[in-house]
Amino acid sequence: MQKTKPMPSQAECNPGDPEEHFLWALRNMPAFAGSGVITHSGFLRKWSKHLWEAGFAHRDYLASLADENGNIHVSKLPEQQIKFQEAFRGPQHQYNGAARWVRADEPEPEVTVIPDIRQMTQQENWALAYQLQAAGYKIPDPPQPSKARVFEESEVSHEQ
Numbered sequence: 001m002q003k004t005k006p007m008p009s010q011a012e013c014n015p016g017d018p019e020e021h022f023l024w025a026l027r028n029m030p031a032f033a034g035s036g037v038i039t040h041s042g043f044l045r046k047w048s049k050h051l052w053e054a055g056f057a058h059r060d061y062l063a064s065l066a067d068e069n070g071n072i073h074v075s076k077l078p079e080q081q082i083k084f085q086e087a088f089r090g091p092q093h094q095y096n097g098a099a100r101w102v103r104a105d106e107p108e109p110e111v112t113v114i115p116d117i118r119q120m121t122q123q124e125n126w127a128l129a130y131q132l133q134a135a136g137y138k139i140p141d142p143p144q145p146s147k148a149r150v151f152e153e154s155e156v157s158h159e160q
Helices: 041-053 059-065 122-134
Strands: 082-085 100-103
């Protein structure tokens, strides 16, 4: 019975296969305290393909494209097929699920512009306020002044 390796070594990977191109390099990626990340090979294959589609290529693969003088014409280089599109709505941070990977030729979405209410007319501001109210938004009351009172020692009764 022949054993099969779920994770081929660098020498065993097919550099022309996007799912194997980086597979060997994604194994046991460094993490905290010197330990490596153990991840299912299915994820690593998807990540390898993702890097390939993003336009990355390993040095050994590029060397195989070179002519006898060591030159590579740009037409031989892999094309970038995907690009990262920042979140078009919501907060601009890495945890916003509206950010995504799209085809490289996908147009950028229209940017959402929040109006500056200081530049709007009173009627426009009221219309906006009514829309917010109709959608269930409650505008909080302004904070009230503190009603706490400081008592001086002479005012405090020490009776028991």
